[in-house]
Amino acid sequence: MMLSDVSVRRPVFAAVAAIVMCVIGFAAFFFLPVRELPDVDPPVVSVSTNYAGASAEVIESRITEPIEQQIAGIQGVERINSTSRDGRSNVNIEFSLDRNIDDAANDVRDRISRVLGRLPDQADPPEVAKADSDSQPIMIMFLRSTTMDRLELTDYARRYLVDRFATVPGVAQVNIFGEQRYAMRIWLDAGAMAARGLTVTDVETALNNQNVELPAGALESAQKDYTVRVARNYADPADFAQLPIGTRGSASTATGAQASGTLGAASAAMTNGVTGALIGNAAYVTRLGDIARIEEAPAEARRLFRGNGIDQIGLAITRQAQSNDLQISEGARKLMEEVAHSLPPGTTLEVGSDNSVFTSHAIDEVWITIGISMALVALVNFIFLGSLRAAIIPSVVAPICLLATFIVLAPLGFSLNLLTLLALVLAIGLVVDDAIVVVENIQRRLDHGEPPLVAAERGARQVFFAVVATTVVLLSVFAPLLFLPGYVG
Known part of the structure; x- marks a missing residue:
């Protein structure tokens, strides 16, 4: 049958x-995720290394070449592309399509761990990352204001917007394009440092040793327990200006002959019956404000993000794997309407780019095509049968x-x-x-x-x-x- x-x-x-x-x-x-193209991860692994202050030539010889030599023997490598520029090294390894990307990334991490001893001590540890088709943002929102600059906009977005948009179903993370973070900028005066015998290393050491907040232990009694906290004393430029750097190059570094002569003269005066006090060496403490100009400013002032001639920042939404682009866009737009009422005066939040719009229109066209084809099939059957x-x-x-x-x-x-x-x-x-x-x-x-x-x-x-x-x-x-x-x- x-x-x-x-x-x-x-x-x-x-x-x-x-x-x-x-x-x-x-x-x-x-349950099917909706996206523009299939979810295909390219078999590419990248290795990024930062070495602040190093030139491109040093980056190439000390970091890029050792990494290339170490990873060249990994199974399935088809092409290695590297870029060396001031302060940063990027190495991209492309594998064959039949190579599992997770296994390839683990092999790269294993080879990188072997080369760490040959890299400069001041360089940051290399970062290994896999290429991900979901890493590109599907939606970018523009945050603009006529009353706040990009520094204040970044601070407001990080405090009130990033976490809220990250809770939209299907959103993996929210990044800020063109952000400017608050930083304490210290502009050293080379002449003042040379006069006091100080170096940049002395300033860096003083900042690392004193601008910290360390645990101070705890106090326990029969009825109560207290946690002792030593507050950090440096919060604004005026506080940092009082940070002690050292005493090198001051009056405390007098020679031994000068010191003994001073003590001898003081002793003779007391022996002759002259009243007086023994005056020791006055050690002048050099503070950061004596050798530098301190200001609170953006960590990177050269970063720009403009739209229609207006300074702004962008909130980039990245999707999760197997999530629906259309639902993410709809949820983000609804949240934008809710957030718009609580924005500071003169501040607006609007959609700059939305890839789901193209996806939605393309899918609608396909559905329309399916409907037209079915109608034509019925019409042809009716005519001929x-x-x-x-x-x-x-x-x-x-x-x-x-x-x-x-x-x-x-x-x-x-x-x-x-x-x-x-x-x-x-x-x-x-x-x-x-x-x-x-x-x-x-x-x-x-x-x-x-x-x-x-x-x-x-x-x-x-x-x-x-x-x-x-x-x-x-x-x-x-x-x-x-x-x-x-x-x-």
């Missing part, structure tokens, strides 16, 4: 099976097959994107072709006077193997695409 025979003899079973597939497929449709029932049946089969397709896509981790929707459009033609062949054969038998049940059973059985053979041939035509190399395959 063939499947077509079961459907004809047990129409209730066939109808229930079709309804169940439609319900499950409709539910699976909402002359029966309204024969025109409706293929049009009903197509949506059932599409919904059943979502049952397979959801557990396999596919997403709704331009490629999968295009495949669905092509599949409509294949499904409708088979349905038209079966319906036309049954309609022909009905025209010859056979009863409907007999015509349906015999007509479907007659073309069953022909329809299956046609489907297998079409699959065999597209099957070689699976073996294409590169991202196409």
Whole structure:
């Protein structure tokens, strides 16, 4: 007994099976993530190393070349690209597509750990990162103000906006473009330092040793326990100006002969009966304000982010893996409306760019194309078969097959994107072709006077193997695409 025979003899079973597939497929449709393109992570691992104050030549010879030599022997490496510039080294390793990106990243970390001893001590530890297709922001919002500069806008965004937008379902993180963070800028005076015999290292040591907040222990009694906290004394430029650097180069560094002469003169005066006091060496403590100008300013004043000629900052939203771009955009826009009422006077928050707009319009166009194709199929069937029932049946089969397709896509981790929707459009033609062949054969038998049940059973059985053979041939035509190399395959 063939499947077509079961459907004809047990129409209730066939109808229930079709309804169940439609319900499950409709539910699976909402679990599919929506994005513009498929989630394909390129097999690229990057190694970034910072070495403040070093020139590009030093970066290349001391950092980039040792790293390249160490990672060159990793299995599956196809290409290594490196960039050395002042203060930073970037090495990108591209692996073959059949190489697992997680295993490749672990191999790179293992090789980097071997080369750490050959890198300069002042250099930061190398950072190993995998290329991620979800790392690019899908939405950027502009925060502008006529009353606050970018320094104040960055502070406000970090305090009140970043964490709120990070709670939107599907958002992985929120980054700030063009941010300016508060920093204590110290502009050293080379002449004043040279006169006191101080170096930049002395200033750095003093800042590291004194501008800290250390635990001071605890006090315990019978009834209460206290935690002792030593507050940091440096908070504004005036406080930093009083930070002691050292006593080198001051009056306390007098020679031994001068010191002994002073003491001898003081002793002789006391012996002769002259009243007086023994005056020791006056040690003058050099403070940071004596050798530098201190100001509270942005950590990087050369960073710009402008739009329409206006200084602003951008809030970039990055998606989570397997999340829905359209839902993220909708949630962020709703939150923008809520936040707009609490913004400071003269401050606005608006959408600068939203990639989900293109995705939404593209998907809508695909749905419209699917609807038009189904309507054209029904029209052509009605014209050539002359029966309204024969025109409706293929049009009903197509949506059932599409919904059943979502049952397979959801557990396999596919997403709704331009490629999968295009495949669905092509599949409509294949499904409708088979349905038209079966319906036309049954309609022909009905025209010859056979009863409907007999015509349906015999007509479907007659073309069953022909329809299956046609489907297998079409699959065999597209099957070689699976073996294409590169991202196409």
